[in-house]
Amino acid sequence: MGDHHHGPAKGLSRWLFTTNHKDIGTMYLWFSFAMFILGGSFAMIIRAELFQPGMQLVDPAFFNQMTTLHGLVMVFGAIMPSFVGLANWMIPMMIGAPDMALPRMNNWSFWILPPAFLILASTLFMEGGAPAFGWTFYAPLSTTYAPPSVTYFIFSIHVLGLSSIMGSINIIATVMNMRAPGMTYMKMPMFVWTWLITAFLLVAVMPVLAGAVTMMLMDIHFGTSFFSAAGGGDPVLFQHIFWFFGHPEVYIIILPAFGVVSQIIPAFSRKPLFGYDSMVYATAAIAFLSFVVWAHHMYTVGMPVAGELFFMYATMLIAVPTGVKVFNWVSTMWRGAMTFETPMLFAIGFLVLFTIGGFTGLMLSIAPADFQYHDSYFVVAHFHYVMVAGAVFSMSAAVYYWLPKWCGRMYNETMGKTHFWISFIGFNIAFFPQHFVGLAGMPRRIPDYALQFADFNMLSSIGAFIYGASQILFLYNVVATIVAGKPTSEEKTWDGAEGLEWTVATPAPYHTFETPPQVK
Amino acid sequence: MLRLNNNPVLDTVIKLVTTAVAMFAFVFVVMVPLYDVLCDALGINGKTSGEAYTAVQAGVDESRTITIQFVATNNESMPWEFGPSVTMMKVNPGASNDTVFLARNPLPQAMIAQAIPSVSPARAAAYFHKTECFCFNQQPLDGETATDMPLQFIVDRDLPQDIKTITLSYTLFDITDLVDGDVAAR
Numbered sequence: 001m002g003d004h005h006h007g008p009a010k011g012l013s014r015w016l017f018t019t020n021h022k023d024i025g026t027m028y029l030w031f032s033f034a035m036f037i038l039g040g041s042f043a044m045i046i047r048a049e050l051f052q053p054g055m056q057l058v059d060p061a062f063f064n065q066m067t068t069l070h071g072l073v074m075v076f077g078a079i080m081p082s083f084v085g086l087a088n089w090m091i092p093m094m095i096g097a098p099d100m101a102l103p104r105m106n107n108w109s110f111w112i113l114p115p116a117f118l119i120l121a122s123t124l125f126m127e128g129g130a131p132a133f134g135w136t137f138y139a140p141l142s143t144t145y146a147p148p149s150v151t152y153f154i155f156s157i158h159v160l161g162l163s164s165i166m167g168s169i170n171i172i173a174t175v176m177n178m179r180a181p182g183m184t185y186m187k188m189p190m191f192v193w194t195w196l197i198t199a200f201l202l203v204a205v206m207p208v209l210a211g212a213v214t215m216m217l218m219d220i221h222f223g224t225s226f227f228s229a230a231g232g233g234d235p236v237l238f239q240h241i242f243w244f245f246g247h248p249e250v251y252i253i254i255l256p257a258f259g260v261v262s263q264i265i266p267a268f269s270r271k272p273l274f275g276y277d278s279m280v281y282a283t284a285a286i287a288f289l290s291f292v293v294w295a296h297h298m299y300t301v302g303m304p305v306a307g308e309l310f311f312m313y314a315t316m317l318i319a320v321p322t323g324v325k326v327f328n329w330v331s332t333m334w335r336g337a338m339t340f341e342t343p344m345l346f347a348i349g350f351l352v353l354f355t356i357g358g359f360t361g362l363m364l365s366i367a368p369a370d371f372q373y374h375d376s377y378f379v380v381a382h383f384h385y386v387m388v389a390g391a392v393f394s395m396s397a398a399v400y401y402w403l404p405k406w407c408g409r410m411y412n413e414t415m416g417k418t419h420f421w422i423s424f425i426g427f428n429i430a431f432f433p434q435h436f437v438g439l440a441g442m443p444r445r446i447p448d449y450a451l452q453f454a455d456f457n458m459l460s461s462i463g464a465f466i467y468g469a470s471q472i473l474f475l476y477n478v479v480a481t482i483v484a485g486k487p488t489s490e491e492k493t494w495d496g497a498e499g500l501e502w503t504v505a506t507p508a509p510y511h512t513f514e515t516p517p518q519v520k
Numbered sequence: 521m522l523r524l525n526n527n528p529v530l531d532t533v534i535k536l537v538t539t540a541v542a543m544f545a546f547v548f549v550v551m552v553p554l555y556d557v558l559c560d561a562l563g564i565n566g567k568t569s570g571e572a573y574t575a576v577q578a579g580v581d582e583s584r585t586i587t588i589q590f591v592a593t594n595n596e597s598m599p600w601e602f603g604p605s606v607t608m609m610k611v612n613p614g615a616s617n618d619t620v621f622l623a624r625n626p627l628p629q630a631m632i633a634q635a636i637p638s639v640s641p642a643r644a645a646a647y648f649h650k651t652e653c654f655c656f657n658q659q660p661l662d663g664e665t666a667t668d669m670p671l672q673f674i675v676d677r678d679l680p681q682d683i684k685t686i687t688l689s690y691t692l693f694d695i696t697d698l699v700d701g702d703v704a705a706r
């Protein structure tokens with residue numbers, strides 16, 4: 001496969017001007033890892049401050065900047081771009097296309113990202129400090145009471161939103177128009193399906209986020225009063241708009257992760273994915289329902305009872321398609337000839353921990369109960385189970401799974417497994433106790449806490465440091481593989497793996513599928 | 521499916537860009553007005569109607585007495601002295617009641633204020649009708665002068681039986697700097 005008539009350009013210009021989906025995918029992946037480290041170091045500061053009760057290391061204003069930037073950098077800088085990187089690398093290879101449909105726009109959508117985050121990070125050094133109003137930037141905290149740097153924050157949200165929209169348009173255009181002959185929609189790998197649906201979600205809700213920050217900008221600088229009661233506006237309106245974006249956003253984060261796991265579990269169970277069709281429909285159902293559940297984040301704002309009930313039942317309904325997925329993954333493993341290489345370990349870790357996060361989500365969806373749980377550490381525990389053990393674990397799984405294909409070298413399996421176990425243990429030590437302190441009443445986003453929460457918080461911090469440290473091992477393993485891993489030229493790294501990406505040479509040539517393959 | 525361009529990729533792109541632009545517009549032209557309409561219609565968020573109520577019902581329900589409490593707050597740095605003339609009234613549903621709020625601008629220069637009402641419990645908002653209210657308009661006041669600001673209201677006879685006390689609170693905002701346009705009208 002893949003005849004090399006021209007390779008990559010040389011030097012820096014290769015990366016600046018590249019329109020090659022593999023190059024761009026690689027840049028996305030490295031960029032998101034850098035953001036993962038940056039956001040992670042913010043988290044380490046948070047956990048160091050919370051190691052003991054009392055104010056030890058940072059002042060409360062800086063603490064708030066840390067929680068805010070941690071959330072923003074992890075969601076928009078680490079998780080989302082990492083999956084876009086994976087999409088760039090894998091989707092053309094999975095559907096038998098030579099490249100993305102819009103290669104030039106692809107280059108742009110990557111290259112506007114680093115400046116956006118540079119601007120966001122630079123707010124730390126501005127007068128008044130970085131944004132300190134939480135990653136959800138509720139008005140009026142983010143308008144009337146915001147530091148001057150909020151304008152830069154708004155600009156960076158606009159730019160990264162634009163990047164996401166361009167990336168999604170590219171993915172949809174690729175999947176709809178560039179599939180190899182015979183690759184019907186219902187033959188597409190699950191990863192392609194979940195990304196197609198995610199991309200539609202992004203096109204629908206990133207503009208809503210842009211609208212929200214535009215309104216903030218207008219309130220702050222142009223005298224409108226969208227969110228200010230003085231001029232007839234309403235701060236609660238902000239929450240509705242934000243969560244109308246925000247809830248689909250959490251599925252934007254998790255659907256590609258579902259896709260990854262749906263590739264990996266069959267490969268290491270040596271069985272086709274159980275219930276492929278129902279997986280596709282479940283994904284679509286989740287995406288559709290995600291538009292009508294946003295107010296489960298706002299049970300306490302004073303909605304009419306009918307509203308509370310509607311959003312409560314709609315939220316619980318999402319558990320049905322999500323349950324279908326978990327059932328299918330478990331059934332895929334059932335009586336499979338399973339082996340437990342690193343990607344599979346991370347996939348199983350995902351499955352177990354994501355399910356716990358789904359259950360706590362169900363607890364939170366009960367409106368009357370949420371009055372107690374809301375804004376407590378219980379919520380923090382919930383969303384870290386779904387976002388870290390969900391999205392980040394599946395991303396680690398993906399890197400180990402496809403790395404040999406990307407660079408033609410095998411990673412160190414022992415080190416990979418060590419990375420998994422340290423991550424798994426560290427993660428649970430960090431976040432499991434947060435369920436308990438949350439139920440016992442510890443609020444989120446505070447730099448100091450009552451004495452009775454001291455032991456569990458120390459445990460949490462220790463777990464967080466362990467989890468953080470394990471990522472250094474991950475980085476080391478990946479770099480060591482790329483530079484000096486054992487070379488492999490097997491087309492199929494994993495004997496149970498299926499899909500077009502395993503039919504091209506290893507390492508994957510710069511250009512693949514210049515003549516489309518025939519899919520039976 | 522509808523084809524907008526002969527190049528299939530371009531066709532997809534045109535449709536998606538249109539969707540994204542439409543969703544951006546959706547926030548401003550649908551979500552914001554819809555939110556206001558819903559809050560008004562349902563009387564939620566403690567929002568009372570921004571317009572004068574025309575009394576329709578006849579008859580006062582002498583069998584029930586509702587306690588009305590008045591609360592006044594200044595927003596942020598609003599320097600006016602602002603408060604109700606009486607803090608509490610006992611009224612019958614269906615009857616028209618009058619009271620005034622007192623305001624004084626202690627600064628030398630003229631200022632403009634806007635009062636924003638809120639009713640608690642929020643469920644009562646739809647049954648609390650104002651036939652006249654200083655909150656319907658912006659309130660200009662010369663420097664170092666005081667004024668009485670009138671309020672006339674009727675509690676609806678259909679007020680749910682379990683509600684015995686209603687709190688009406690006003691927050692007074694300084695809108696002097698905003699008023700050059702009709703910003704407050706949004």
Ligand code: HEM
Pocket residue numbers: 136250251253254296297315316318319322357358359360361362364365366370373374375379382383386387390391
């Ligand atoms: C079974 C599925 C799920 C249900 C029923 C559910 C339910 C909820 C509810 C009710 C809340 C609001 C809690 C509160 O603030 O009081 C919440 C918060 C949250 N959920 Fe989930 N959730 C589910 C899955 C997910 C997934 C898959 C993700 C992301 C990958 C996610 C991310 C979040 C985040 C980030 C928050 C907190 C947002 C914040 O206030 O900062 N959830 N969830």
Ligand SMILES: [Cu+2]
Pocket residue numbers: 246247250293294296297
């Ligand atoms: Cu949600």
